[in-house]
Amino acid sequence: MSICWQVRISGIWQLVSAVVSDGNERLVIDPGYFPRELDELRGMVSEPGTRSQVVFTHGHWDHVIGWRSFPFANVLMSQRLSEAIFHQTESAQKSLREAQDFDRKWYVDRGAALAWPPVERLRGLREGDSVRLRYTKVEVLQLPGHSEDGLALRFAQDGLLIVGDYLSPCEIPFVSDLTAYRATLRKLLDLLTDARWVLPGHGRPLSAMEARTIAQSDLQYLDELAACAHINDLRSALALTLPRAAEVPEMADHHRDNCRVAGLLPDRDQSAGV
Numbered sequence: 001m002s003i004c005w006q007v008r009i010s011g012i013w014q015l016v017s018a019v020v021s022d023g024n025e026r027l028v029i030d031p032g033y034f035p036r037e038l039d040e041l042r043g044m045v046s047e048p049g050t051r052s053q054v055v056f057t058h059g060h061w062d063h064v065i066g067w068r069s070f071p072f073a074n075v076l077m078s079q080r081l082s083e084a085i086f087h088q089t090e091s092a093q094k095s096l097r098e099a100q101d102f103d104r105k106w107y108v109d110r111g112a113a114l115a116w117p118p119v120e121r122l123r124g125l126r127e128g129d130s131v132r133l134r135y136t137k138v139e140v141l142q143l144p145g146h147s148e149d150g151l152a153l154r155f156a157q158d159g160l161l162i163v164g165d166y167l168s169p170c171e172i173p174f175v176s177d178l179t180a181y182r183a184t185l186r187k188l189l190d191l192l193t194d195a196r197w198v199l200p201g202h203g204r205p206l207s208a209m210e211a212r213t214i215a216q217s218d219l220q221y222l223d224e225l226a227a228c229a230h231i232n233d234l235r236s237a238l239a240l241t242l243p244r245a246a247e248v249p250e251m252a253d254h255h256r257d258n259c260r261v262a263g264l265l266p267d268r269d270q271s272a273g274v
Helices: 035-043 061-069 079-087 090-105 178-194 208-230 234-238 249-261
Strands: 004-009 016-022 025-029 051-055 074-078 122-125 130-132 137-142 151-155 160-164 197-200
Touching: 004 035, 016 035, 016 160, 016 197, 035 061, 061 090, 074 079, 079 090, 079 122, 151 178, 160 178, 178 208, 197 208, 208 234, 208 249, 234 249
Parallel strands: 025 051, 051 074, 074 122, 160 197
Antiparallel strands: 004 016, 016 025, 130 137, 137 151, 151 160
16 A cells, blocks of 8 residues: 655745655654644644654754644654753754744744754654555655754655655755765665755655756765865855755855865855855
8 A cells, every 4th residue: 555645844944844645644744833823734644543653854943843733643753853852962952942033033933932842752863774654664864964963754655755854846955064965865866866856955756867957966065075075175166066956045144054065165154254
């Protein structure tokens, strides 16, 4: 029996939330973002007798903040993110602060304080773990590079790959670790051999062929950035052709952030006037 999947694309940054159905089992992937959108998402899993679990592909605030709309669901995530929440690390606290700042700026009323799920609801996952649904076993894969806590879900028998904030058709790579991100892209290129559909974290669903084209262009961009960093050539790095969305002003800022990660620019707190 095959799974069924649906997506809800948010009004913020084309954030992709997905519901995967397998019999009476539901996986809610990256629930976000605005309250009315979450109401729609909750309606997709409201049939009597269903059992839902929430999955965070990583810990960035836009992907996690809607978990309260599923108050009885366990929340699955990478082991690294689970430990960060348990220990209330700086990265976990920063994610909440950023969500709070966004909600204050845009007058988003949630009716409840923002918080991480309670620790008894968390389930940390590692590379090679699996999630068992009614008829389907879902493979868990670690995807570091965009963040240190990224994971993917692979529905091998159905040809579906959910990759979080990689392979976006509307953004360039947002990099936290250049070496890890390049390795993740090579890993994804291998996984795409057996995929039919890919759900990125931002943008529309992709065919495997479309996703492969994006992965190749992103890898070329980051390989060129790494080559510039190797010879400390900031001028050439800043002049690199972006793989997509060059018309979006914020992408130039993100490219400069990638140059910082590559060691070509100082950190933001040291870079006044850069």
